Amino acid sequence: MQTSLWKRCIRELRADLSEQQFNTWIRPLQVVEEERSLRLLAPNRFVVDWVHANCMDQLTKVIGAETDWPEPAIVVEVGRQGLLDELAPPKPTPAPARHDARWSGGRLNNTYTFQTFVEGKSNQLARAAATQVAWNPGSAYNPLFIAGGVGLGKTHLMHSIANLMLERQPNAQVAYVHSERFVGDMVKALQHNAINDFKRAYRSLDALLIDDIQFFAGKQQSQEEFFHTFNALLEGQRQIVLTCDRYPKEVSGLEERLKSRFGWGLTVAIEPPELETSAAILMTKAAAEDVDLPEEVAFFIAQRIRSNVRELEGALRRVMANSAFTGQPITLDFAKDALRDLLAVQEKLVTIENIQKSVAGYFKIRVADLLSKSRRRSVTRPRQIAMSLAKELTSHSLPEIGDAFGGRDHTTVLHACRRIKALRETDLRVSEDYKNLLRTLTA
Amino acid sequence: MRQLPLDVQLADYAVFESFYLGSNAAAVHALGLAAAGEGSPVVWLWGPRGSGKSHLLQACVSDASQRQRNTAYLPLNLAHGLGPSMLDGMGQVDVLCIDDAGIVAGEPDWERQLFGVFENLTQHGGRLVLAASGAVAACRFGLPDLASRLMSGETYRLNGLTDEERVAALQLRASWRGLELPDETGKYLIARVDRSTGALFALLDRLDQAALAAQKRLTVPFVRSVLEQR
Numbered sequence: 001m002q003t004s005l006w007k008r009c010i011r012e013l014r015a016d017l018s019e020q021q022f023n024t025w026i027r028p029l030q031v032v033e034e035e036r037s038l039r040l041l042a043p044n045r046f047v048v049d050w051v052h053a054n055c056m057d058q059l060t061k062v063i064g065a066e067t068d069w070p071e072p073a074i075v076v077e078v079g080r081q082g083l084l085d086e087l088a089p090p091k092p093t094p095a096p097a098r099h100d101a102r103w104s105g106g107r108l109n110n111t112y113t114f115q116t117f118v119e120g121k122s123n124q125l126a127r128a129a130a131t132q133v134a135w136n137p138g139s140a141y142n143p144l145f146i147a148g149g150v151g152l153g154k155t156h157l158m159h160s161i162a163n164l165m166l167e168r169q170p171n172a173q174v175a176y177v178h179s180e181r182f183v184g185d186m187v188k189a190l191q192h193n194a195i196n197d198f199k200r201a202y203r204s205l206d207a208l209l210i211d212d213i214q215f216f217a218g219k220q221q222s223q224e225e226f227f228h229t230f231n232a233l234l235e236g237q238r239q240i241v242l243t244c245d246r247y248p249k250e251v252s253g254l255e256e257r258l259k260s261r262f263g264w265g266l267t268v269a270i271e272p273p274e275l276e277t278s279a280a281i282l283m284t285k286a287a288a289e290d291v292d293l294p295e296e297v298a299f300f301i302a303q304r305i306r307s308n309v310r311e312l313e314g315a316l317r318r319v320m321a322n323s324a325f326t327g328q329p330i331t332l333d334f335a336k337d338a339l340r341d342l343l344a345v346q347e348k349l350v351t352i353e354n355i356q357k358s359v360a361g362y363f364k365i366r367v368a369d370l371l372s373k374s375r376r377r378s379v380t381r382p383r384q385i386a387m388s389l390a391k392e393l394t395s396h397s398l399p400e401i402g403d404a405f406g407g408r409d410h411t412t413v414l415h416a417c418r419r420i421k422a423l424r425e426t427d428l429r430v431s432e433d434y435k436n437l438l439r440t441l442t443a
Numbered sequence: 444m445r446q447l448p449l450d451v452q453l454a455d456y457a458v459f460e461s462f463y464l465g466s467n468a469a470a471v472h473a474l475g476l477a478a479a480g481e482g483s484p485v486v487w488l489w490g491p492r493g494s495g496k497s498h499l500l501q502a503c504v505s506d507a508s509q510r511q512r513n514t515a516y517l518p519l520n521l522a523h524g525l526g527p528s529m530l531d532g533m534g535q536v537d538v539l540c541i542d543d544a545g546i547v548a549g550e551p552d553w554e555r556q557l558f559g560v561f562e563n564l565t566q567h568g569g570r571l572v573l574a575a576s577g578a579v580a581a582c583r584f585g586l587p588d589l590a591s592r593l594m595s596g597e598t599y600r601l602n603g604l605t606d607e608e609r610v611a612a613l614q615l616r617a618s619w620r621g622l623e624l625p626d627e628t629g630k631y632l633i634a635r636v637d638r639s640t641g642a643l644f645a646l647l648d649r650l651d652q653a654a655l656a657a658q659k660r661l662t663v664p665f666v667r668s669v670l671e672q673r
Binding site (some may be wrong): 005023043080321322323345349 | 459479509557592598599600601
């Protein structure tokens with residue numbers, strides 16, 4: 001009866017609180033049955049205070065309605081129980097394996113679907129190809145090779161393919177495995193004299209999705225085994241999807257015959273998200289946690305963190321945690337304050353000097369050229385790009401940037417920023433150069 | 444079950460209750476959630492020496508272990524010599540706390556092993572807490588796959604303490620071992636002794652023993668006499 005009482009309480013609280021609040025404050029509670037009262041054990045006094053301030057009315061009401069206990073029938077205090085008994089609120093299911101097929105490889109994350117994948121210019125080709133493959137496994141593009149830097153959504157797309165395939169064919173044998181794990185499993189199989197089982201398991205699949213194949217580099221025996229698995233699956237018209245942090249040709253330490261086979265199907269690239277996509281990703285992630293993230297805050301975070309989506313997620317998590325902890329709504333000032341340390345670290349890493357070095361290196365000129373009076377095109381364009389980057393990535397003012405570039409006037413810097421902005425729209429080369437530099441500098 | 448690799452003992456004082464919060468309450472709360480298997484899958488703590496990183500990591504392990512979770516405290520400054528294979532199996536742990544995580548940055552074998560631990564741990568819903576002297580980006584990990592994952596969680600900087608907070612922290616620690624430390628004695632101590640938190644707490648141990656032996660309270664004259672005996 002107690003169990004159902006707490007369940008009832010949970011139900012009421014859930015309806016009232018946001019997902020984030022519920023996870024932060026209610027989930028960690030442990031419940032102890034006492035005679036005619038309920039004792040809630042909290043991990044620390046913040047949780048006690050919060051529950052007191054926000055949930056007591058609700059809890060008292062439920063307990064009053066369900067029992068004849070005299071008040072006060074509920075105690076909240078710091079403490080813990082030895083064992084999580086069955087009275088405790090349900091534990092969150094860790095990365096639920098929705099489709100626990102016969103194959104025991106990596107688990108599928110069922111929150112990674114095409115619906116939760118935020119599309120933008122930077123990833124729409126990859127998304128389209130992935131959707132095709134999920135609808136027509138083994139025949140559309142085989143293998144599908146997704147190339148792109150870390151934290152840009154390759155794994156998300158891969159899980160989306162697997163989840164959709166299994167939705168359409170629940171009995172399909174679909175395996176997602178990180179290449180590190182493939183290597184580890186193979187080594188284990190060799191040690192335990194079970195290499196034939198290993199081969200059979202992999203070769204009987206309907207679809208094999210291997211993440212981050214750059215980890216195969218230099219592992220000859222794994223490559224050999226993978227080569228045969230790959231051929232067997234391809235011959236049987238089974239789908240193969242691979243991801244890598246670069247194009248097949250660019251992976252050093254990978255056998256040529258593998259490189260060429262990887263190119264047989266379709267290779268698509270994922271680029272770092274544009275500002276708008278980043279902001280959309282942040283808002284989607286916040287919404288999934290039932291958190292209201294104002295657009296200006298999303299754009300602020302997206303603007304300041306450019307390297308990859310994982311880092312964006314880290315920043316968002318921190319803002320949401322602070323908001324849940326202090327009970328304050330997320331505003332621009334609140335976000336700035338919560339991310340102060342994180343952004344300060346970035347700023348320390350991205351200095352004007354740093355930018356000048358990277359730009360000079362990229363265009364194969366000297367830093368001294370950037371600072372000189374030279375007006376040769378081969379120097380002025382990189383100089384303008386460097387100035388724009390300094391404006392975008394540091395908090396220095398225009399006059400300060402001018403000073404740092406051989407004592408130039410702030411109007412020169414302003415002109416450079418405008419010029420580059422315009423060129424990025426019209427000149428593909430400039431746009432590429434700028435993007436590459438942005439990525440190197442913020443990685 | 445508590446797993447202690449190496450010959451590492453959790454310090455008996457290292458629990459959440461004996462940690463002076465100061466301006467670090469949000470970080471402490473995040474670690475409390477991690478110990479309970481909640482909150483962000485990965486938490487990165489950074490701050491200067493003596494800001495309490497090891498205390499908090501050990502407190503997290505101690506708390507997780509009281510909750511019957513499989514947990515481990517791993518100080519990489521000590522474990523480094525054992526080589527990356529000492530991380531084998533750590534991905535199965537529920538709550539893993541890695542201290543001095545930055546010192547393996549730039550060592551490919553360690554980084555790959557750590558990457559594997561991260562993947563295994565997060566796949567089964569475990570929690571990873573790491574501490575280092577700097578933020579992830581400042582540690583300069585060579586493996587971008589690892590660095591980006593470590594950045595995907597909550598990052599907290601532990602702020603150092605002001606003098607007033609230092610006195611309060613000392614008093615909290617003293618009261619936790621059943622000692623009463625008057626304000627003026629606290630002020631006296633932080634004005635005259637090496638200010639690092641570790642040194643202050645070590646001194647407290649000495650004062651504790653001396654006070655017990657002499658059956659005295661921690662007055663300024665008594666503390667002065669103990670310091671002069673050095």
